[in-house]
Amino acid sequence: MKLPFKLDYLLVCLTAVVGIGCDHRAADMTEAKTPSAHIVPVPASMDVVDGELRFSAVIVQGGAAAPNAVRELEALLAGLNISTKDAAATPIQVQLVDDPALGEEGYRLVIDDAIHLSARTDVGLLHAVQSLRQLLPAQAQADYRLPQIVINDVPAYRWRGISLDVARSFLPVEYLEKHIDRMALFKLNRLHLHLTDDQGWRIEIKRYPKLVEIGGASAVKDGRAGYYTQEQLKHLVAYAQARGITIVPEVDMPGHVQAALASYNELACDDVSNLATYSGVEVGFSVFCLEKPDIVYPFVRNVLEEVVAIFPSTEIHVGGDEIKHPLYADFVARTTRMVDDMGRTAIVWEEGSVADMKPNVLLQLWNDDYAIDAAVAKGHPLILSPCSYLYIDHGNYAGQPGADWCRKEGVPLKRLYGFDPAPFKSAVGIEAALWTEFVHTDASADDHLWPRLAAVAEIAWSPAGQRSYDGFVQRMGALRPQLDAMGVHYYAEPDLGWADAKPAH
Numbered sequence: 001m002k003l004p005f006k007l008d009y010l011l012v013c014l015t016a017v018v019g020i021g022c023d024h025r026a027a028d029m030t031e032a033k034t035p036s037a038h039i040v041p042v043p044a045s046m047d048v049v050d051g052e053l054r055f056s057a058v059i060v061q062g063g064a065a066a067p068n069a070v071r072e073l074e075a076l077l078a079g080l081n082i083s084t085k086d087a088a089a090t091p092i093q094v095q096l097v098d099d100p101a102l103g104e105e106g107y108r109l110v111i112d113d114a115i116h117l118s119a120r121t122d123v124g125l126l127h128a129v130q131s132l133r134q135l136l137p138a139q140a141q142a143d144y145r146l147p148q149i150v151i152n153d154v155p156a157y158r159w160r161g162i163s164l165d166v167a168r169s170f171l172p173v174e175y176l177e178k179h180i181d182r183m184a185l186f187k188l189n190r191l192h193l194h195l196t197d198d199q200g201w202r203i204e205i206k207r208y209p210k211l212v213e214i215g216g217a218s219a220v221k222d223g224r225a226g227y228y229t230q231e232q233l234k235h236l237v238a239y240a241q242a243r244g245i246t247i248v249p250e251v252d253m254p255g256h257v258q259a260a261l262a263s264y265n266e267l268a269c270d271d272v273s274n275l276a277t278y279s280g281v282e283v284g285f286s287v288f289c290l291e292k293p294d295i296v297y298p299f300v301r302n303v304l305e306e307v308v309a310i311f312p313s314t315e316i317h318v319g320g321d322e323i324k325h326p327l328y329a330d331f332v333a334r335t336t337r338m339v340d341d342m343g344r345t346a347i348v349w350e351e352g353s354v355a356d357m358k359p360n361v362l363l364q365l366w367n368d369d370y371a372i373d374a375a376v377a378k379g380h381p382l383i384l385s386p387c388s389y390l391y392i393d394h395g396n397y398a399g400q401p402g403a404d405w406c407r408k409e410g411v412p413l414k415r416l417y418g419f420d421p422a423p424f425k426s427a428v429g430i431e432a433a434l435w436t437e438f439v440h441t442d443a444s445a446d447d448h449l450w451p452r453l454a455a456v457a458e459i460a461w462s463p464a465g466q467r468s469y470d471g472f473v474q475r476m477g478a479l480r481p482q483l484d485a486m487g488v489h490y491y492a493e494p495d496l497g498w499a500d501a502k503p504a505h
């Protein structure tokens with residue numbers, strides 16, 4: 001039952017006769033009167049009606065054709081101890097609707113005297129559930145109040161990603177599961193795993209067991225070694241898929257391959273059989289022996305065949321960064337064609353644009369000023385990862401220990417939020433990157449990822465007209481308890497007002 005404002009106010013004043021002044025309590029009450037709507041990324045359209053919905057129990061109706069959204073919704077309700085058993089309780093209606101305006105991922109969330117979630121797809125409904133999660137408190141309460149609201153929301157970009165470098169330093173499966181849940185809270189939908197590099201090979205390839213026996217046992221200095229079995233990766237793929245997230249694998253070639261050369265020496269030109277693994281932080285020194293195509297290409301094909309059998313992602317990343325070699329362009333052309341023959345679409349880092357490739361091959365831009373126009377004119381779509389905005393191995397603040405080669409002042413939250421993808425007309429979206437030469441623990445990964453990934457999500461999802469750093473600061477600031485509830489060891493960002501208070505962990 002909703003109390004009229006005056007009565008609320010009167011009750012507060014009456015109950016506060018002793019001690020605390022009425023003003024202070026009344027201000028609190030006014031604050032609580034209209035529960036606020038803090039959503040990140042900010043929805044494309046949101047009308048907050050003057051009113052609220054109070055409830056302590058709900059009944060979920062519909063949703064048979066949206067099993068993932070219903071599972072996520074039920075987990076949300078269970079986590080908040082909200083009963084779903086009482087048929088007389090507030091309805092939560094979950095509905096698939098055929099509204100083309102919602103696209104593949106859009107949704108509608110209406111709160112009046114019930115809660116209505118609708119979308120064209122299970123994924124759209126998953127996003128609706130995440131918005132509802134953000135509107136609710138992060139901790140269980142006796143009863144709940146939500147603002148009456150009408151949200152119509154669709155993403156600006158289809159690609160809203162984060163790349164994790166698990167090759168320099170390994171991240172365990174349990175961490176990746178948690179990370180996927182956190183991505184889902186902010187409607188991020190692409191998890192790019194940089195699975196191989198000089199310092200480590202992290203994906204089991206059954207035809208080449210030494211890749212993980214040798215390459216999986218190495219890591220960057222002070223980093224973690226390890227590898228994922230194919231079973232573990234399939235599990236992660238399914239876990240992510242059930243949360244609306246696609247895992248995009250990267251096998252980086254033909255450079256950044258010391259771990260592979262150390263495992264299978266014949267892939268190198270050196271006529272030796274004792275190539276060592278590498279734990280330094282230099283780049284650009286290793287390469288497959290492109291002068292031995294009869295050895296290199298069967299290897300590449302066999303590896304990619306196992307990769308595509310694990311990962312259903314339409315896009316498969318084949319690397320191609322930081323290597324100068326006369327046969328480089330030919331390698332990229334052949335490898336992207338191989339991916340195409342396997343029924344998938346290749347992604348290569350920007351340098352790959354020198355190769356003669358089908359125009360649907362995606363280029364991932366990482367140097368802010370890389371001359372990409374000619375490749376765009378050929379039709380290649382872009383994934384935007386300009387390092388001075390989106391390389392979050394760089395510091396949250398100037399002087400934070402770690403990478404600073406791209407921007408010595410680091411990539412503070414405000415800087416990142418200021419990235420404008422609009423000039424890149426052929427962009428499918430944006431992707432931040434966490435390289436791990438200097439990020440060796442789960443806590444350090446959290447510190448680099450959060451809250452900056454929430455800003456990535458907003459740039460990628462929300463229309464430019466709705467975005468402002470002040471608005472983001474206010475909304476994200478208020479969502480801190482959600483990160484606490486998930487156990488995130490985030491950076492206590494001063495801009496969000498988080499620096500003074502002690503995090504809950």
Ligand code: TNX
Nearest residue numbers: 283321349366391393403435
């Ligand atoms: C550049 S970005 C790299 C990585 C490093 C990173 C460190 C790219 C395609 N290559 O190999 O880890 O800088 O910030």
